[in-house]
Amino acid sequence: MTFPFTAVLGADPMRTALILNAVSPQIGGVLVRGEKGTAKSTAVRGLAELLPTLRSAAGCRFGCDPQAPEPACPDGPHPAGDGLEHRPRLVELPVGASEDRVIGSLDLERALGEGVTAFQPGLLAAAHRGVLYVDEVNLLADHLVDVLLDAAAMGRNHVERDGVSVSHPARFLLIGSMNPEEGELRPQLLDRFGLAVDVAASRDPKIRVEVVRRRLAADADPDAFARRWAPQQHDLAARIAAARDRLPHVRLGDGALVRIAEVCAAFDVDGMRADIVMARTALAHAAWNDRDEVTTDDVRAAALLALPHRRRRNPFDEPGLDEKQLDDVLDRPDDDPEPDPGPAGGPPPAGPDDGPGDGQGDDGAGGDTGRPETTTPDAGPSDAGTRDGATPDSAPADPEPAGAEASDARPSGTGGPTPPTASDGPAAQRSAPVGAAGRVRRLTGSGRAAATPGRRAQARTGAGRTTGVLPAGAPAGPPHLPATLAAAAPHQAARGRGSGPVRFRVQDVRRAERRGREGNLVLFVVDASGSMGARSRMSEVKGAVLGLLLDAYQRRDKVGLITFRDAGAEVVLPPTSSVDFAARRLAAIPTGGRTPLAAGLVTAGRVIDGERLRDPLRRPLVLLMTDGRADNSTAVRAGAALRGHDLVVVDCERGPVRLGLARRLAADLGADYLPLGEFTTEGEAA
Structure with missing residues (x-):
């Protein structure tokens, strides 16, 4: 049902x-x-x-x-x-x-x-x-x-x-x-x-109780539940059909078009698609509310739904719309009287890039439309038939009908920094600000075998251009028809084929080898000890990580974040595709205490092993960010957990006197070495 x-x-x-x-x-x-x-x-x-x-x-x-x-x-x-x-x-x-x-x-x-x-x-x-x-x-x-x-x-x-x-x-x-x-x-x-x-x-709680009640009723007797809500379904379907019939006759005056253009310009959205979508949405909102002309309330409702996700400039920007700014634009008096109205009815003419299904976006959100006039078009037993922007009450008047998917509690997150204890000392209480995110040099894994599709290193993936033919019995890859026909052709006489269709056997099937770019698991292992809090070092490290998070977003990688300080290591963020979450957790990392580097490496190995069970083709790229002030002999033994994986040691040591400990650590671990200054270069990324 x-x-x-x-x-x-x-x-x-x-x-x-x-x-x-x-x-x-x-x-x-x-x-x-x-x-x-x-x-x-x-x-x-x-x-x-x-x-x-x-x-x-x-x-x-x-x-x-x-x-x-x-x-x-x-x-x-x-x-x-x-x-x-x-x-x-x-x-x-x-x-x-x-x-x-x-x-x-x-x-x-x-x-x-x-x-x-x-x-x-x-x-x-x-x-x-x-x-x-x-x-x-x-x-x-x-x-x-x-x-x-x-x-x-x-x-x-x-x-x-x-x-x-x-x-x-x-x-x-x-x-x-x-x-x-x-x-x-x-x-x-x-x-x-x-x-x-x-x-x-x-x-x-009242709404949550009613949600559960409706869901349980639907599961217990789906047919009875559907019959109970059939009148409301019929009324809403009829209202949608009536609004569709009314839509061509709704007038979008020049005054409303000017308001739409002013809003889009004020919020600095790219291109003209937002203007077109807002115009169409305002027309539909007016038709839904039995109006023959688009009003300011229709424009406001359209802006709250069509603009928030179009204002986002990079993956770390919070989606949303400043409603006070929106009201200021909409309440601004016209400089000139409204010109004579154009032809009545219908959506605005399509722009040059406005094809079927045009004008669409992601991220962001309208939230509640706020004013009662910007109605929520819904029809339930307590609100069926509402008109003229009347928003139904949030709690149902009649709890008898039951259904709606039960809602889980808000997720508590996938981890977070543990608050410092009293024994950590004053240094553990500090959280360095995040430095500016610069352009970073391109880092790639080995990219040799079959891998998860992405945008980093070259690898054999399930998507991309066809570069060859896999042998008989290959478990993956789309069928390669010409190679399959070529393999079957020499055996047609032996298989008794006359003028009929080609006769195939399982051993004839060949598959295409496709090569593209792979997506990695970029695992940040960050030294948060007391020595990293000196000379604004941690702020620079956070800026470097932020730049790499942006790079990971563009290359469709998963990211994870581990910190080690004082008594041990902590998984601040398990592997995820949400770089937003990683950026938020990054800002809260405190510094202080000793440098348990070995614990950080062992924890990284455990995280990689767990992730490989879920996604065996996604190869890890581990970035160890430290000044190297740790017991290298213990760290090298712990580094055995990362043997066979791509590992880069980022040297965070700064200042006129440098000990070069991170460089020696990279050599001992068999890892690539990269100074932090080179890592955060502002030059164009590869």
């Missing part, structure tokens, strides 16, 4: 964004960011049941509109008629999907069995005129992100591979959900989401 959308309690900005996209799919989709257990997937899956029905040509695998079929449809020409009526499809794209499954590929069964070239459509074809949902979109592989970007920009899917040449429409509503703890999105994909919202579990 699909959990009813109207039974999802709370998360008002998320429901607002989803319903506005249902009213106007041209907005370009939604990115939902939030902690685990906040009904993100539940709400998205429930939305599909509320979308107005459409018709598709009978027998068309690409969902052509029978009234305006695609002239070059691979399944065409289509017979005349009204086609088949159905609801738009909700197609889920798994983060582990192969590229062939997403874009489509050669139908191997027909190619090998019948000897014909036939195309097997992928998920993009299935999502045409429907919804494409990517859960955990921030974990999507880069090669799949590239595919989505192309399809979202052009509204078409082009396939040129393995003797197949196919082009078909792929216009869909793109919805993604993610937990920011697990890493951020690429800026290009982030901008392809029209709206972005943050969701969090309510801290009101």
Whole structure:
């Protein structure tokens, strides 16, 4: 059973964004960011049941509109008629999907069995005129992100591979959900989401009780629960359909357009996509609230949903929007009277880069829209039929209907620095500020064997360009059709082939070797002893780490952070794809006490061993940042835990008199050596 959308309690900005996209799919989709257990997937899956029905040509695998079929449809020409009526499809794209499954590929069964070239459509074809949902979109592989970007920009899917040449429409509503703890999105994909919202579990016990009550009721008797919420579902679907019908007649006056332009300029957003998305969102918001003209309240609601994720300049910027600044811009009096209105109705004309699904983004969040006029379009038993921006009460008036995904408590984090004890002394109480993050020289691992795809060293990966053919029996890699045919050809006479299809055996199958760039586990092992607190040394170290965190973000690495000081070592941050979390933990590292270097190396080995169980192909790159003032003989014995891994010793010793201890430590450990000054060079990164 699909959990009813109207039974999802709370998360008002998320429901607002989803319903506005249902009213106007041209907005370009939604990115939902939030902690685990906040009904993100539940709400998205429930939305599909509320979308107005459409018709598709009978027998068309690409969902052509029978009234305006695609002239070059691979399944065409289509017979005349009204086609088949159905609801738009909700197609889920798994983060582990192969590229062939997403874009489509050669139908191997027909190619090998019948000897014909036939195309097997992928998920993009299935999502045409429907919804494409990517859960955990921030974990999507880069090669799949590239595919989505192309399809979202052009509204078409082009396939040129393995003797197949196919082009078909792929216009869909793109919805993604993610937990920011697990890493951020690429800026290009982030901008392809029209709206972005943050969701969090309510801290009101009454709401949490009702959430659990509804979820338990849905699990106990799904059919009865669905019947109980059917009237609210019907009312909300009818209201969405009515708003769609009203949308072409809503007027977007020049005054509202000026307000949109002023807001986008005031918040310094890049390009014109934000202006276009805001205009479409304001139109949909006005239509949803039964208005025939866009007002300032509609513009404000659109800004809170469309701008926060577009203001982010680097992965360490906090997403969000200064609502006071927004109100100051919107409340500013016009310098000139509003000019004569233009043609009434409809969204603004598309810009030169505004293709199907255009105007989309990631990260950030609207939060609650704040004013009562910027309504949350939701309909439950206590709020069905609300109009004119009336926001329903946060707590349900009628607790009888039950359902909505239970929300987990807010995550407590994955670790953090232990507060210093009294025995640590005054030095342990200090936390050096983070120095400026400079451009860093490029660091790479060995990059020799099969690896997790990323953007650091060259390696054999599951994505990238085809560079060769793997031998028979290779366990991984896509089939290499020409090599497979070449391997089978000499045996056709012995296998009794006449004029029929080619006869294959398992031993004929060859696979393509693809080489690209790998993603590493960049593990920072930072000396936080008392000697590192001198001469602003720790501040420089933190600045260097911050620069490397930015580099790790750009190269799709996972990062981890270990510190050692006084009595032992601590995993401040277990391996994660969220460089944001690493940057926050970095700022809180205190200094003081002795230098237990051996404990830091042993802890690094344990972290690597644990991570290899989860991701055996991701190779570690260990950065040991220390001034070397430790017992090297003990450290060398402990360093055996890192033997075979890429290890770099970053010499943090500064000042006119240097002992060179870190250089000797690097030689003893068999590691590469790099002075901190070279590490933080401001020159262009390689």
